[in-house]
Amino acid sequence: MFIRSRPARLALAACAAAWAGAAQAHITLEQPRAEAGSTYKAVFRVGHGCDGAATHTLIVHLPPGVQEARPSPKAGWTVERRIGSLAQAGTSHGKTVTEGVRQIVWRGGPLDDAHYDEFVLRAKLPEQVGPLWFRVEQRCEGGATTDWAEVPASGTSTRGLKAPAALLEVVPPRARGACALKRATSGRRRPLGGGCDFSHFPIPQGALS
Numbered sequence: 350m351f352i353r354s355r356p357a358r359l360a361l362a363a364c365a366a367a368w369a370g371a372a373q374a375h376i377t378l379e380q381p382r383a384e385a386g387s388t389y390k391a392v393f394r395v396g397h398g399c400d401g402a403a404t405h406t407l408i409v410h411l412p413p414g415v416q417e418a419r420p421s422p423k424a425g426w427t428v429e430r431r432i433g434s435l436a437q438a439g440t441s442h443g444k445t446v447t448e449g450v451r452q453i454v455w456r457g458g459p460l461d462d463a464h465y466d467e468f469v470l471r472a473k474l475p476e477q478v479g480p481l482w483f484r485v486e487q488r489c490e491g492g493a494t495t496d497w498a499e500v501p502a503s504g505t506s507t508r509g510l511k512a513p514a515a516l517l518e519v520v521p522p523r524a525r526g527a528c529a530l531k532r533a534t535s536g537r538r539r540p541l542g543g544g545c546d547f548s549h550f551p552i553p554q555g556a557l558s
């Protein structure tokens with residue numbers, strides 16, 4: 350990881366002190382858990398800038414096995430998909446693919462340090478269960494940069510890391526029926542946790558009040 354300016358380091362220290370859990374700060378995913386093989390909507394939450402400087406660029410690096418990433422356009426920002434060779438070959442519509450989207454770049458804003466925003470993409474997750482770490486480069490006015498790229502030596506705790514990558518835990522797929530029922534009875538579009546990705550299921554008529 351690279352934290353290029355001393356002020357940025359100080360800001361991170363302050364950030365860590367302010368948020369003992371650190372879950373609300375830094376750059377994190379709104380839904381930290383999703384089913385293997387599902388289509389996942391990644392919402393990257395940007396909690397602050399770089400040492401008070403406004404953010405003008407966000408680069409999300411897609412972990413190996415994450416395929417077909419499609420970013421949501423965002424007012425005031427341009428979006429670019431960077432294509433490259435895949436660390437592991439994938440399949441798309443029954444064909445083997447060796448190239449794909451490796452990075453998504455948003456440029457614009459700037460997003461003031463005092464403000465909060467979200468950056469969204471959708472992608473297909475690998476079939477393997479386990480942690481996926483999304484490296485995110487945050488570039489700010491005045492040349493400050495934070496590279497959210499730190500990964501713990503083992504496990505998934507980001508405690509003590511100054512600039513952790515954004516963590517997604519890929520969990521085993523649940524029985525589809527159980528998730529559909531959960532959706533119908535909960536009346537919610539959003540997953541309740543536990544890896545149900547409700548985007549796979551039609552909403553039964555009258556299920557939502």
Ligand SMILES: [Cu+2]
Nearest residue numbers: 364374375396
């Ligand atoms: Cu932070």
